Amino acid sequence: MASTAAPIPAADAPAASAKLPFSLKLGWGSGAFGISLLMNGISGLILLFAASILQIEPALAGTVIFLAKLIDVVTDPMVGVWSDRFESPRGRRRPFLFWGAIMAAASFALIFTTPMLGSQYLTAAWLFIVLSFYAIGYTIYNIPYMAMPAEMTEDYHERSSIHAFRMVFVSLGSLIAGAGVKVVLEWLGKTEAQSWAIVGLICAALIFASLMTAYYATARARFTHGEGKSDKSNMTQLVEEFGAVKQNRHFLRLISVKFAQLMGVQTTAAAFAYFFVQSLGRDFNTLAIFGVTVTASTILCAPLLVMLSRHIGKKNAYYLAAGTNVLYALSWSLASEGEPIWAIVLRGALVGLAFSGNVVMAMSMLTDIINADAERTGVRREGAFTALYSFVEKLTGALGPLIVGFALSFAGFDNKLPFDVPQGGDVDTALLVSVSWLPAVFGVIAMLLLSGYRLSEDDFAGNKDKGLT
Template identity: 45%
Template sequence: MTVVVDENAVPPLISEPEVSKKIKIGWATGALGVAILMNSIGMLALFYMVSVLKINPMLAGTLIFVTKIFDVISDPVVGRWSDSIRSDKSRRRPFLLVGAVLSGLSFILIFTTPMFESQWMRAAYVFVAMMIYTLGYTIFNVPYMAMPAEMTDNYHERSSIHGYRMVYISIANLVAGALAPFILDQMGRLEWMSYFYVGIGGGIIITASMLVAWKSTGKAKFTHAAEDVPRIFQELGHVFSNRHFIRLLGVKACQLIGIASAQAAGIFFLLNVLQRDMTFMVYSGIVVGIVSLLFVPLVVRISKRIGKSKTYILAALVYVVVVASWTLGQAGEPLWSYILRSACLSFSASGNIIMAMSMLTDIINHDAKKTGVRREGVYTAFYSFTEKFTFAFGPLIVGVALGLAGFDQNLPPEEMTSPEIRQALLLGIAYIPAAMGLLSIFLLSGYKLKEEDLQK
């Protein structure tokens, strides 16, 4: 898969970049698969399980949540494993190859769940497929996200690398946010075959993009494992004593709980509360994909001017205002209003993703300079675990809230418009995201690692 990126889309931040544009683009291609995988599961899985597979919403939300408990073990193990391998080649790339295959396969399995007669059989099948998804995502993403910290020691070059990554995430927004809803709208959002085609097509794209990242990073700069690698419990203690990392982890946890809740409630809110069809998501996905691309260089420039943490706070403030505005949503919501919210959220997403990952690589390199030990895998393992575990809370919260509100999975979603269901969905799409966004801003205000600290 080849994607041509405008040379001016992410302007070089230093006169002679340490990382070639070819490697940046190749590595960043993996984000296309990661984002399609994560966003599609976050956006579609609960709705698919409840409205198509006819699984009780409480059971569906709990099932998604429980599969993430496995990450408590898998993420640090994979991170530690990729840190400790001794090789004259990259420690990380073999994981990318295996993770690519498992990730694509899991996506296909989830969205081609057989319609067994028993609800429990359907739930059991999805559980196994979700476990494969969890394992494949971990094997690919933990080493993948560790690689930029090895590629360069330059403070602003890291923002540039993740700027390229954001380009592919924007493309993923088009695929997951526009193409998938278009297929579902055309073939029937409650039809099993619609999700079959989404699963097959998405699985192929996910695998291909991740394989491009594996292939393209063969000549990327990498680091070697230390001669004496500390024991895993020593590593865990060290990581959790890093105040910069713990604060960043808290920020991400808050934000992602809100984002996951909003994603899980999104389709239900559109159909039940706004009383609109999925064509709204198609138009919104197109706008988000395009606008996100435009915001990438803007976010990078803003961060150079005011700093990474302040740029991150600005993005979070925009997010809080937009999600809080969903409380004003009513049946018959105009298309322009829905798209405007989506466009504003694109800026927040760009700032969130680029700044968070750039700050993470700063933390990793700052720690390596202080201790002489490279811990990219361990740090990214806990970062990745935070991403996946918090994303599991979204379907759990929304599933339980819908169950308590009396949601009947055997009825078409748009037929259930009670005040209780509206409040259950507002909990997921507005109340929790806004509260978590404000808490993340509070945590960000205390982030102290600056560029000058990395020069010491």
């Protein structure tokens, strides 16, 4: 394949290895607020909303969430390769951001205004449709968005820096999804369907504003040309692109780490609201305090970990974050009903360190892999790499609610009761497994897999024949 990877000339486009302007990092990163609010709002609330507000049996609710995510098996690779080959004066990626912003925001509103249709199966069918719409909108925006940093810069440490900016907005979006939403629901009445509809509409507006801000803020960002049109069929091109990506051993290692890690994160997310009110006997206001602590810790830790990675390497910084996450998960096994606020806040500070490192280091390493592949092959495949990476995120996001839904059904959870009425016994055990034991096991597996990752800064500093395949 012939490469056409040179950047499109622009008067103020930053050079490939130059330090990126603060405004560009801030503008691109701002889109992560909407993405984080969208993703965390869905993953953290959808099972509780479906099972306890819409009164869909937990196992059925988990199955619906899982099946809707299977759409990404088709859409992720299609959007990834499409954005790699798309040509536009606005760049390969930005047109996707425009339409994805509209669809993603609309889908959030539709999900949390889902009506109860008299039968749980009809309600589940409606929920499946709007969750599928959400999956498509999220894909159209997020895959091109996450591919953009690989085009913006080829500087090894600047890749970490731009993702540190993103991490700040991820944290703020998570704060709204994990704390702000809970406070509003507590105030409006967390067991009332109307309260959830109001929250859905407010969040949809915030998501749209954030995603469109990133679209306009990246208008003058450096971007690269794709290969353009080809005589090959779309299916042939897609198979070739992903065949090349799947042969990259560094990438395979990284997504295996992320799969294991995110399995723990997503089982925790699906069960966490239940765990707080059922097992700990705490309300959403206390959960909001936890969320604020996590956000503050994440914002403080992200730049510190970026600086630390310059001295000990990205892999070791990732180890630090992953190990912290295992300790955090295990700590919930020591919690009990009426857990003191100081203990909850301490855990929030701990997970903030883990969260910032897990996200920033993983995304920086992904960008390294993309640029190493481009140097070796002369072909830009940002979309293809990001599509597979994103699919792993979405697959775990589907498996988490599925596992927790079946665990709650097996434990005898009664979804006809208000969800803040403690049910104890097997329900508490199922929730503890979901937020502590499983995440700890998955975290250890992720650390073992990370030990085999080999791509380092030396591979970009003159040893380019080493480890780039």
